[in-house]
Amino acid sequence: MKKFIFFFVAFIALSACKNQSDKGTIVSEPIKTNENTFPEKLNGSTIYEVNIRQFTPEGTFKAFSEHLPRLKDLGVDVLWLMPIHPISETNRKGTLGSYYAPKDYSAVNPEFGTVDDFKELLKKAQDMGFYLILDWVPNHTGRDHPWVTEHPDFYIRDAEGNVTYESMSPTDVWWDTALLDNNNPETRKAMINEMRYWVEMGIDGFRLDHGCGDKIPLYLWEEARAELDPIKELFWLAECGHETFILDGSYADEFEVIMREVAEGKKKANALSNWIDEDMFKHGRTALRMTYTSNHDLNSWNGTVFERFGEGHKTFATFVFTAYGFPLILGGQEAGMDKRLEFFEKDPMVWTDSLNLQPFYKSLVDLKKKNKAIWAGDEGGFPISIESNEDVIGFYREVENSKVIAIFNFTSKEQSVEITNNKAYGSFKDYFTNKAVKIDDNPLSLKPWEYMVFVK
Incomplete structure (x- = not known):
């Protein structure tokens, strides 16, 4: 028997808010939330990830803005822009470097345009009804960020006193970065001040790279929200695999891993329903968990949806939109992008959509938006x-x-x-x-x- 059933029985037995159906079965009533505030007003929405560098041959804010009418027709609500800041040159990876090695938090990558170009994009997007959130890197800067020399106390150092860098594993080393010491209150204060610049400009929130984990204290976000939320209502999305009630949303990263294992025949389908049960058990119904079959990391390092899910790519996409959470579409995915995008080089997307997938993804976005039963959080069934x-x-x-x-x-x-x-x-x-x-x-x-x- 599927754990869906078991968990439902356990849930309704504990529910304090009950009513009787026509056959006498006890069912739980959803908790009523305010749809006019983040994150609840996004429960029926879809987030769309934008890689400015690769989105168009020009790789600029202005060129991307030409796609806004198409994305409006697609039906997505939240535009998440991968980091738009200037990229460090010291120890740069590849020719153009990593978006996640910022050189200056208060400027834009000149390859993408000017600050005024970004402001025009922001206004145009918001006037069309989009929310626009920025990718933010709080865990580290690039190695030639001014703080390295002006505020050396902002950084973590090794036993020899050298500024350390991000190392995910012995083979996944980001020597172009300098690890920040977010235990230092002055570091956090400076970081929040940099974020304030963009909030006052009018953005709608942040996707937080390394948003929570062993290097990022959650009190950074308590302090940031206390300072920034009064300026403007913001949406806070954390790149972490667990829910935190300090922030609005988080990655359901393990969900994609299990989907891949099911696609490869390593696990049975019911492993997916079991995971959903366990995730709700641990994090509750109000958790806003971002689900997806692709994102920039998966595409570049693990493969396209066709490599990872084969003939089942539409099956898993439909499951993501109906079963659980708050869905993400990676820019280009809706047009059948069948290549791994280069991470450190110019590698424009191809928009020919030879598989005619845009109508399919549009139908998924519309299905999610118009049917409250499959909304995320406690608004959904x-x-x-x-x-x-x-x-x-x-x-x-x-x-x-x-x-x-x-x-x-x-x-x-x-x-x-x-x-x-x-x-x-x-x-x-x-x-x-x-x-x-x-x-x-x-x-x-x-x-x-x-x-x-x-x-x-």
């Missing part, structure tokens, strides 16, 4: 299992007058699925094909990697 095939995930999510049923075959073989939960019985239309389907106790047949979504 609880996922309830409707079958018992370990190679298939089928669930329904229901809240208020919204109900979504989704069934996924996560294998390259045809699967027969018996719907064991009569809450899913009825006549429906497939969201993607518009075909009429009747769900009852007769088995359904799913082709390899087939997915079905039904909306009421």
Whole structure:
């Protein structure tokens, strides 16, 4: 039996807010939240990651701004710009360097344009209804940032007194960086002051690189929010694999790892539903967890969605948008980007969309936005299992007058699925094909990697 069912029973047994359904089953009522503030107002939204360098042949703010009408049509709400600051030259990786080795927090990379160009992009995006958040690097600077000489006490040093650098593993060393000592209150004060510059300019929030972990004390963000939130309402997204109630959202990074293992046949599909149960158990229903099949790191270092998910790439994308969390689209993913983008060199995206994926992703964004049952956080419905095939995930999510049923075959073989939960019985239309389907106790047949979504 899927853990979806077990966790639901445990949850409703503990719920203090209950009511009786028409058949006497106890169901939990969602916690009511204020949709006019972050993060709750983004529960039905999609975030879109923008790599200014690679997005267009020009690689500028102005060139990217020409894509805003298309992205508005796509339906995404939040534009996350990868770091836009000047890049350090000392120990630079490759020809153009890493976006994540900032030389100056209060300036823009001249390759992208000027500060005025950025302000024009910001105004145009916000006038069109987008929220725009900046990628922020609080863990380290580039090695030729002025602080290295002007404020040497801001940095962590080794036993010989040398400024240290980011080292993720013996083979993943970022010698172009200088590690900041965020235990030093003066470092934190200077960092927050740099962030203030952009908040006062009008941005809508931050994606925090290395947002929380062994090197970033969470009290940095307590202090930052105390200083910056009064200026403007902000959205705070942390690159960390666990929820923190100090910030608004966090990465569901383990979710993508398990999806990859399922795609490779190393794990059964029910490992995904088990993970969702465990994540809600640990972090609660209000947690805003960002889910995805790709991001800039995965694309460059682990492979494209076609490399990692093969023929199931649309199956996993649909699962991300319906099962749990707050979905991300990597810029270019919606156009079938089938190459690993260079990280330190100019490598423009190709927008030919030979697989005609933009209508598919547009339909996913629209599905998420218009169906509250699959919203993130406690606004959405609880996922309830409707079958018992370990190679298939089928669930329904229901809240208020919204109900979504989704069934996924996560294998390259045809699967027969018996719907064991009569809450899913009825006549429906497939969201993607518009075909009429009747769900009852007769088995359904799913082709390899087939997915079905039904909306009421």
